[in-house]
Amino acid sequence: MMGSSSQNSLQSFYQNSLEELKDLFGHVQEMYLIGVTDSRVDWEIIYDRVFSERCSRRVFTLCNELGSSLDYYDPDTSYEEDVAAFYWALKDKVTQFERLNI
Secondary structure: OOHHHHEEEHHHHHHHHHHHHHHHHHHHHHHHHHHOOOOOOOOHHHHEEEEEEEEHHHHHHHHHHHOOOOOOOOOOOOOHHHHHHHHHHHHHHHHHHHHHHH
């Protein structure tokens, strides 16, 4: 049986991880919305920002730490479709974690 201190530490860890995941989702959402609303934007630049060490790799790590992997279908057809697939999957995952009330 875990003591109160251990439970609080674990709860704090999950809350911090979820907050970081939400922050990263905000970044992905911002990049995605820029792409869909500004026809002058180069989707390759958005793709490079979303699928970077500091963003998508961290998202995968955080999801695993929170106990659920991020699964999404990568259409691998265009930068825009790849970013869109990742955005929608991450949005669903963040919603799922929020419903669990971690």
